[in-house]
Amino acid sequence: MKFWEMLSKLDRRIIFALVFLAVLLPLVFKMGLPIKGIQPPVKAIYDHIEKLPEGSTVLISITYSPSTMPELYPMTLAVIRHCFRQNIKVVCVSLGITGVGIGEMALQEAAKEYNKQEGVDYVNLGFQTGPVTLGMGQDIHKTYPTDYKGIKVAELPVMKNVKTYKDIGLIVDYTASGTGYIGTAVTMYNANLAVGVTAVGAADLYPYLQTKQIIGLMGGLRSAAEYELLIEKPDKGCIRMDSQSIAHLLILILIVVGNIAYFVTRRKRT
Amino acid sequence: MFKRKLPLVLTFVGGVVMIMWFFIPRSNQPAQIFFTELTTRWMPIIGAFFLLIGLASLLKLHYAKIAHQREGWGYSVITFAGIAFMCIVGFGWGAKGVPLAKAYESVFIPLDSTMFSILAFYMASAAFRAFRARTIVATILLVTAFIVMLGRVSFGTSIWDGLPSFTEWIMTVPNMAQKRGILLGICLGMLATSLKIIFGIERSYLGSKE
Numbered sequence: 001m002k003f004w005e006m007l008s009k010l011d012r013r014i015i016f017a018l019v020f021l022a023v024l025l026p027l028v029f030k031m032g033l034p035i036k037g038i039q040p041p042v043k044a045i046y047d048h049i050e051k052l053p054e055g056s057t058v059l060i061s062i063t064y065s066p067s068t069m070p071e072l073y074p075m076t077l078a079v080i081r082h083c084f085r086q087n088i089k090v091v092c093v094s095l096g097i098t099g100v101g102i103g104e105m106a107l108q109e110a111a112k113e114y115n116k117q118e119g120v121d122y123v124n125l126g127f128q129t130g131p132v133t134l135g136m137g138q139d140i141h142k143t144y145p146t147d148y149k150g151i152k153v154a155e156l157p158v159m160k161n162v163k164t165y166k167d168i169g170l171i172v173d174y175t176a177s178g179t180g181y182i183g184t185a186v187t188m189y190n191a192n193l194a195v196g197v198t199a200v201g202a203a204d205l206y207p208y209l210q211t212k213q214i215i216g217l218m219g220g221l222r223s224a225a226e227y228e229l230l231i232e233k234p235d236k237g238c239i240r241m242d243s244q245s246i247a248h249l250l251i252l253i254l255i256v257v258g259n260i261a262y263f264v265t266r267r268k269r270t
Numbered sequence: 271m272f273k274r275k276l277p278l279v280l281t282f283v284g285g286v287v288m289i290m291w292f293f294i295p296r297s298n299q300p301a302q303i304f305f306t307e308l309t310t311r312w313m314p315i316i317g318a319f320f321l322l323i324g325l326a327s328l329l330k331l332h333y334a335k336i337a338h339q340r341e342g343w344g345y346s347v348i349t350f351a352g353i354a355f356m357c358i359v360g361f362g363w364g365a366k367g368v369p370l371a372k373a374y375e376s377v378f379i380p381l382d383s384t385m386f387s388i389l390a391f392y393m394a395s396a397a398f399r400a401f402r403a404r405t406i407v408a409t410i411l412l413v414t415a416f417i418v419m420l421g422r423v424s425f426g427t428s429i430w431d432g433l434p435s436f437t438e439w440i441m442t443v444p445n446m447a448q449k450r451g452i453l454l455g456i457c458l459g460m461l462a463t464s465l466k467i468i469f470g471i472e473r474s475y476l477g478s479k480e
Binding site for chain 2: 010012015016018019020023033034035036037039040065066067068069070098101104105128129130131132134135137138142143188199202203204206207209210220222241242244245247248249250251252254255257258259262
């Protein structure tokens with residue numbers, strides 16, 4: 001009984017140390033835990049991009065800050081890689097100022113691998129204040145007169161035939177929580193939208209998935225790992241899944257142990 | 271009189287026009303194009319003022335902390351130093367410059383990620399201390415969370431092959447039903463508040479005396 005009492009008063013610093021080790025060790029000693037099965041909403045995004053003809057355009061929207069990068073960056077990179085593999089042009093925008101650098105990093109990383117040229121195969125339009133999701137439905141060139149580096153958008157070959165949402169095959173919005181494209185791009189301009197979101201934010205977006213307002217959904221690191229497997233390029237998502245799996249296992253054990261300790265000590269008190 | 275009536279009239283006209291504009295199908299009519307361009311031009315200007323007000327407010331708060339040497343004033347000095355550093359790097363070398371990109375990659379990303387990652391430690395501690403099956407509702411929540419967490423990780427399929435599919439069912443049926451209910455509730459609340467503001471029933475934005 002003393003054991004359970006002691007356990008129920010466990011110092012939080014011990015829990016912190018356990019979490020630290022559960023996250024760190026799988027990253028150092030790679031375990032390669034299997035990832036079986038692909039969730040249908042993830043497969044739907046993959047299939048949509050597969051069906052897009054060569055030379056079409058995908059809009060990548062970065063609506064997250066570095067705080068959620070461990071979950072969202074792998075899926076951003078995976079979709080950009082997929083587009084480049086299919087010779088699909090990528091236009092990147094950021095709905096938050098802190099997302100500009102993330103978009104640039106992902107584009108540069110993928111462009112190097114697939115030998116893609118900036119301004120011809122892809123562009124980072126950067127950040128713009130105001131109702132950009134609305135403005136892009138009317139005229140992308142007016143909403144973003146210059147790209148992230150100050151080059152006039154009208155002069156970029158990649159933007160030559162991209163004026164509104166009608167010229168975009170798919171919008172993929174990466175966000176830490178909700179998406180701002182449903183009320184504007186989807187409802188007002190009938191654009192195709194897919195969303196990449198943190199695992200905790202995914203639950204909020206399932207109603208839009210059922211109503212087909214979004215064509216696909218990537219929720220959390222597992223979806224990123226699944227997408228990496230779909231494009232046959234396992235990378236950060238798959239590596240980090242080991243760490244996340246062990247951390248989840250630890251939390252599950254803590255919940256079970258915490259409950260046993262609670263019920264044993266409560267019985268003793270009564 | 272003018273100070274009270276003018277904002278009310280502007281709010282009414284702006285609100286009604288926005289509603290009409292949203293529900294009329296897109297047809298690239300000159301009036302629609304004009305209104306879209308007007309809003310897309312105005313909002314960045316208003317946004318720039320927000321940025322200035324935010325920055326001024328932040329600097330004022332931290333200056334007062336340093337001036338009175340309140341608890342934790344050292345962090346305020348770091349805030350000033352950080353703002354000054356990013357301004358020098360940004361204005362000095364511009365957005366294209368390597369220093370800004372390096373500052374972003376080597377300082378901002380690790381700091382922002384570190385702040386957020388602290389959540390994992392608190393969540394684990396809270397799960398151990400507070401996530402108890404005290405009532406039936408709490409037990410349902412606990413069991414559901416347990417299944418969804420297992421279904422989302424690599425070893426979930428080792429326990430049961432159908433676990434990911436069962437997790438997906440939880441997300442697409444019971445989870446979605448309650449989310450839709452919450453969403454409808456929020457939207458109805460927003461609609462009611464918006465109508466009250468447009469018709470001048472809710473006037474708290476005019477000042478405390480209203």
